[in-house]
Amino acid sequence: MVTEEEIEHVSKLMKIDVDDHKEYVEKVHTMIDYFDILDSAGVESEEISMQEISISNLRDDEYIPYNEKLIEKLKHYKGTYVRAPKMSS
Amino acid sequence: MNLKISALDYIQEVKNGNVSAEDFVAKTLEQIETVDDKLHAFLSVNEKAVEQAREIDKKIKSGEKVGDCFGMPISIKDNLCIKGSKTTCASKMLGDFIAPYDATVITKLKQQDAIFIGKVNMDEFAMGLTTEFSAYGPSKNPWNTEYVPGGSSGGSAVSVSAFECVASLGSDTGGSVRNPASFCSTVGYKPTYGLISRFGLISYANSIEQIGPLTRTVKDTAFMLNQISGIDPNDNTTIDNNNEDYLSGIDSGIEGKKIGVIQEMIGEGIDPAVLSATKQAISKLESLGAICEEVSLDMVKYSVAAYYTITATEAGSNLARYDNLRYGYDFPVEGYEFNSYISKARRNFGPEVTRRMILGGFVPSAGHAGKYFLKALKVKSKLTKEINEVFKKFDLLIAPTVPVLPFKLGEKINDPVALFLLDINTVTANLTGKPAISIPFSHSKGLPIGIQLLANSKQDKLLLRAAYALEQTVTLPEVPL
Numbered sequence: 124m125v126t127e128e129e130i131e132h133v134s135k136l137m138k139i140d141v142d143d144h145k146e147y148v149e150k151v152h153t154m155i156d157y158f159d160i161l162d163s164a165g166v167e168s169e170e171i172s173m174q175e176i177s178i179s180n181l182r183d184d185e186y187i188p189y190n191e192k193l194i195e196k197l198k199h200y201k202g203t204y205v206r207a208p209k210m211s212s
Numbered sequence: 213m214n215l216k217i218s219a220l221d222y223i224q225e226v227k228n229g230n231v232s233a234e235d236f237v238a239k240t241l242e243q244i245e246t247v248d249d250k251l252h253a254f255l256s257v258n259e260k261a262v263e264q265a266r267e268i269d270k271k272i273k274s275g276e277k278v279g280d281c282f283g284m285p286i287s288i289k290d291n292l293c294i295k296g297s298k299t300t301c302a303s304k305m306l307g308d309f310i311a312p313y314d315a316t317v318i319t320k321l322k323q324q325d326a327i328f329i330g331k332v333n334m335d336e337f338a339m340g341l342t343t344e345f346s347a348y349g350p351s352k353n354p355w356n357t358e359y360v361p362g363g364s365s366g367g368s369a370v371s372v373s374a375f376e377c378v379a380s381l382g383s384d385t386g387g388s389v390r391n392p393a394s395f396c397s398t399v400g401y402k403p404t405y406g407l408i409s410r411f412g413l414i415s416y417a418n419s420i421e422q423i424g425p426l427t428r429t430v431k432d433t434a435f436m437l438n439q440i441s442g443i444d445p446n447d448n449t450t451i452d453n454n455n456e457d458y459l460s461g462i463d464s465g466i467e468g469k470k471i472g473v474i475q476e477m478i479g480e481g482i483d484p485a486v487l488s489a490t491k492q493a494i495s496k497l498e499s500l501g502a503i504c505e506e507v508s509l510d511m512v513k514y515s516v517a518a519y520y521t522i523t524a525t526e527a528g529s530n531l532a533r534y535d536n537l538r539y540g541y542d543f544p545v546e547g548y549e550f551n552s553y554i555s556k557a558r559r560n561f562g563p564e565v566t567r568r569m570i571l572g573g574f575v576p577s578a579g580h581a582g583k584y585f586l587k588a589l590k591v592k593s594k595l596t597k598e599i600n601e602v603f604k605k606f607d608l609l610i611a612p613t614v615p616v617l618p619f620k621l622g623e624k625i626n627d628p629v630a631l632f633l634l635d636i637n638t639v640t641a642n643l644t645g646k647p648a649i650s651i652p653f654s655h656s657k658g659l660p661i662g663i664q665l666l667a668n669s670k671q672d673k674l675l676l677r678a679a680y681a682l683e684q685t686v687t688l689p690e691v692p693l
Contacts, residue, residue, distance in 0.1 A: 147567060157628075199544075206537075
């Protein structure tokens with residue numbers, strides 16, 4: 124059983140700040156409860172298949188110049204630096 | 213001038229000189245002006261569309277080579293990047309975002325002289341099935357404006373159905389093209405995973421999502437696939453389809469083809485009208501010479517839980533880029549500590565995106581991954597095995613696209629699990645990478661019902677052939693605009 128504290132902890136880690144905590148926690152809780160159905164799928168011994176892409180299918184590792192200054196599209200920048208809030212004091 | 217014509221008829225009319233691209237595009241803009249206040253399919257309209265159409269007419273008149281689309285007005289879901297135009301994903305987070313490059317599908321359509329008539333509404337970041345989660349308000353179903361149009365590519369389906377464009381591009385992560393196609397009575401296509409490049413599609417759940425066309429006819433879908441499919445160095449999940457022509461042989465019928473009827477998709481919770489439409493579709497396919505038999509895919513009952521677990525996980529990671537430093541709105545950084553700034557900025561995500569971000573942090577986290585995320589991946593593997601086994605005996609599979617009829621706006625928005633179950637018939641194609649199509653088939657109480665066909669990977673051509681055959685058996689009423 125998932126607790127509300129666990130959900131709140133995860134939202135903090137995901138950097139999600141919500142006004143109405145209760146509303147979110149309850150709905151997410153309902154969703155997670157529904158996922159319990161996975162327990163009855165009987166897939167414990169199943170292998171997880173991965174998508175494989177061979178190296179030959181990757182494009183060449185080449186620098187392609189971009190003709191616009193992307194940094195100018197940002198809201199907050201100074202010179203060639205992105206302006207970010209200060210890290211925790 | 214008839215705005216209701218198919219894409220192929222439009223091309224013929226322009227080629228024959230009966231219609232100019234400029235007139236058709238201008239008339240389409242008028243239609244948007246007339247009906248979109250009521251339907252809200254569009255988030256933005258291309259102000260230069262008429263001018264662009266005029267340029268194409270000039271090319272035609274001067275005998276220059278003209279692209280296959282001949283100025284056809286196409287609407288584009290607002291999660292696909294068109295250079296220099298707003299791409300909001302129906303989110304406030306990207307309210308001012310101007311795409312700095314073209315998606316590959318856009319580049320391809322531009323080369324073929326298509327005109328992007330506007331960007332269309334969707335559930336925020338494609339998370340939803342009704343467009344009610346759009347930050348800019350829901351779209352309405354043209355068949356009855358009190359009802360949802362389906363989603364997340366709801367704006368695409370509405371715009372095709374209400375003659376506000378000739379065709380549209382949407383994206384399908386768990387049914388987001390097929391579901392609104394079914395609810396609005398258009399054709400909706402989810403191709404084999406990798407058939408269409410996702411470069412320039414704003415990421416939600418990369419491992420299963422695909423761009424797909426919504427059109428008035430199956431032939432139009434084949435035409436659109438001819439334009440936009442194929443390998444792309446910018447998306448290394450694309451597959452080489454050797455420039456397949458999806459239109460050729462589309463009318464060669466389905467005599468002798470074996471079609472499996474997926475039992476898990478016509479069981480509990482299905483609306484009787486949808487069930488009866490499915491049975492009719494089966495007998496029509498039989499009358500065309502197909503052999504229909506029951507099949508079972510045990511993992512279907514776990515598919516929605518697996519789908520949401522996997523998509524939430526991928527979304528949690530993909531949406532982490534929205535920190536309001538690289539993309540975002542005016543919200544000064546001064547006076548905030550790094551983490552609290554990002555958390556505050558993310559309040560601009562709507563409720564469904566917020567929920568799925570939390571979910572996406574939770575299900576793959578240490579201590580929970582074994583119960584949720586890894587199990588979901590195992591269900592995905594087993595479902596793929598099951599369906600591959602079925603395709604050894606069958607050429608195609610059939611099920612209703614959505615087990616219920618379109619419902620009223622607001623009816624299910626507060627019940628996440630009820631919304632989950634709308635996906636039950638569509639997520640299988642995404643989780644297994646198979647192509648699937650929704651074909652407008654029937655109506656009940658004035659609301660559309662779509663039938664879904666699935667084929668094995670890379671059998672898109674056969675799938676379109678079968679869909680075309682079924683489509684020819686159907687006569688549908690006109691949309692009551």
